[in-house]
Amino acid sequence: MATASVRDTAGQDRLFAALANGTRREVLRLLRERGPQPAGAIADRFDMARPSLSEHLKVLREAGLVSEERAGRQRIYRLEAAPLADVQDWLHPYERFWRQRLTGLGDVLDAMPDDDTP
Amino acid sequence: MATASVRDTAGQDRLFAALANGTRREVLRLLRERGPQPAGAIADRFDMARPSLSEHLKVLREAGLVSEERAGRQRIYRLEAAPLADVQDWLHPYERFWRQRLTGLGDVLDAMPDDDTP
DNA sequence: ACGATAAGTAGGAGATTCCCTACGCGTCAA
C-alpha cells in the first residue's frame, strides 16, 4: 500500500465545495453522531423536499464523504471520513501561521518564506 | 478576551466556499510561501485577467482569509490563517473516524454515537 | 400480481459563480 490520499485540484474543489453547504455539513454530523442511516431517516431531519436532500447526498457521495449500501429498498448512508484527512493535510502547512498569532508572537516572521508544495 | 472563532453557518459556508477554488487556494499558498504581496504581483502569477483575480481576492477577504493594507497605490495582501483554525476545529470530531480506518480498527464502532455539536 | 413504500431522476426557476472587457478612482512622477 502506497498513496492513500493524493487528490488533484478538481478533487479538492469538489471536496471543499461539498463542505460549503450547511445542510451537507449537518448530514455529516448526523452520520457521525448517530451512525449509518437510511436516506429517509436523514431526510426526515431536514425541512426540505426529499429529492433535494437526495441531491445533497449525491454531492457528498461524489466527494467521497459518504458511501451507500443497499439493504432491501433502503439505502444506508455511512460517513467516510478519509477525505477529511486530506483536508487536514492541506491545512497543515498553515498551522504555524495561526499558532503564531495566537501565541502573540506577532507578525515578525510574516515575510519568512517556506516551501511545501512545488 | 473570550470567543475568538465562533463562526455561524453562513460564515462557514463562505469559508469553505472560498477554499473550493484552485486559484484561491493557490493565492493562499503563494502568500504563505512568499509572504505578503501587492495585488499585481499576485495576479502576475496567474493566467487570468487581473480583474478576475481581484474578485478572487475579494472572496478571500470576505472569508477573512486575507487582509489588505494600503501602501501608496499598491494594496498589500497578507495571509490571515485564523479562519483555518476554525476549519481544523470543525474537523476535529471527525478525526477519530479516519484514524479508526487507518489503524485497521475496522468498522466495529461505526454505530457508536458521540455528541459534539448541539 | 397489486398496491404501498424507499429513494433516485427529470426538468425547470431563480440565484450565484467565474470568467471576460470597459471604465472609474486614487496615487505618484515629471
Added chain:
DNA sequence: TTGACGCGTAGGGAATCTCCTACTTATCGT
C-alpha cells in the same frame, strides 16, 4: 497639472448550484 500606473467596480454571458414538483424504478407485504 498632466499622464501613467495600480487596482477595484460595472456589467454581462455561460455554467453551475439549490431548491422545487412531477415522475420512474426497485422492493416488499399481501
